[in-house]
Amino acid sequence: HVQLVESGGGSVQAGGSLRLSCAASGLTVRRYCMAWFRQAPGKERERVARIDPDGYTTYTDSAEGRFTISQDNDKNTLYLQMDSLKPEDTAMYYCAAHPRNNDCSLRAIDFTDWGQGTQVTVS
Numbered sequence: 001h002v003q004l005v006e007s008g009g010g011s012v013q014a015g016g017s018l019r020l021s022c023a024a025s026g027l028t029v030r031r032y033c034m035a036w037f038r039q040a041p042g043k044e045r046e047r048v049a050r051i052d053p054d055g056y057t058t059y060t061d062s063a064e065g066r067f068t069i070s071q072d073n074d075k076n077t078l079y080l081q082m083d084s085l086k087p088e089d090t091a092m093y094y095c096a097a098h099p100r101n102n103d104c105s106l107r108a109i110d111f112t113d114w115g116q117g118t119q120v121t122v123s
Contacts, residue, residue, distance in 0.1 A: 003024070098110055
């Protein structure tokens with residue numbers, strides 16, 4: 001039984017920072033394709049960042065240079081460090097995972113396990 005539990009969201013002023021965490025159970029994060037997605041009201045869910053089992057990371061243009069995805073294998077936890085936050089970063093942030101059968105996906109539809117989300121509000 002896979003569980004992904006996000007935490008660390010909150011309300012910050014523009015230019016501030018937050019660190020999101022995703023504690024995983026029932027899977028080993030270093031063996032999965034792991035990603036952070038976000039969804040703002042009235043908008044589609046979009047990928048923010050992904051980390052592959054080999055450590056390769058990829059970001060969307062909006063996240064590049066401001067956000068950093070990482071994982072702690074001992075704690076089996078995924079992180080998203082968010083700096084220089086902007087009001088347009090306001091959204092519910094979700095942790096997601098899928099087994100690496102071939103290449104890691106960029107599409108939300110291919111991620112098989114999801115957390116419940118943590119709200120980030122930037123004003």
